[in-house]
Amino acid sequence: MSTSEKKQDREARFSKLYGLVYNDVLRFIQRRAGPDHAEDIAHEAFMAAWRRLDHLPSKHDEARAWLFATARNCMLNNQRGQARQGALAVRVATWTPTFVDAETDMTHLCIDLAAAWQRLRPEDQETLSLAIWEDLPSSQAGQVLGISSAAYRIRLHRARKSLRRELDSSPYPASLAESLMTE
Structure with a gap:
């Protein structure tokens, strides 16, 4: 045969x-x-x-x-x-950045970031979490998702744009939201 x-x-x-x-x-x-x-x-x-x-x-x-x-x-x-994503959402909601401008501003930023995170698609949350919390390079993150590193970088770019759009639609100042996006 x-x-x-x-x-x-x-x-x-x-x-x-x-x-x-x-x-x-x-x-x-x-x-x-x-x-x-x-x-x-x-x-x-x-x-x-x-x-x-x-x-x-x-x-x-x-x-x-x-x-x-x-x-x-x-x-x-x-x-x-789904349980990991729920736990991640809780971690996002309680996360505080390392810089401190003013306590009130930080509270607003955390609330806006948590709200923006909740509005993201689960796929975008997963893509961002691999880069931010797991600190995986694109080759390893792509392997986790079963895609190439180039495809992962494209997804990460799109996920960051989605999060940026969500943060821009919030009443919080864009300069602090931008500083989060570049960390």
């Missing part, structure tokens, strides 16, 4: 499994995690199935059960990620 035939057999097996099991896995996830993240989690489970297709059980029912277990693990990972 040639490599292209193996590839076609692999793709056909996956397509058949996907067609037979996707709706079951999606409903399984929706009942447990709700509709907001269900499709993302289902796709994550099927990505794992694609990567491990050669090791999946050959019987339909066993492969289906394997996918349910994988989907459950993906849900747990998703829940842990």
Whole structure:
């Protein structure tokens, strides 16, 4: 059997499994995690199935059960990620910069920063947190997100622009908000 035939057999097996099991896995996830993240989690489970297709059980029912277990693990990972983001949001809300202009100004800045952070998309929060709190270089941050370092730098640029827009829309002076963006 040639490599292209193996590839076609692999793709056909996956397509058949996907067609037979996707709706079951999606409903399984929706009942447990709700509709907001269900499709993302289902796709994550099927990505794992694609990567491990050669090791999946050959019987339909066993492969289906394997996918349910994988989907459950993906849900747990998703829940842990959401918990980390919630903890990060709390840390942002309680964070105080190292410079002090005036105590009142700092209070306003913290409130504005926390509010701006909450308005950011979770993807932007994660991108910024890898750079700010985890202090990861773009190559490692990209690896965490499963993207190239160049793609991470683009996301970081966009996330910083989003945060800057949110801070600019606040009543707080832009000069202090800018000093936060460059730290």
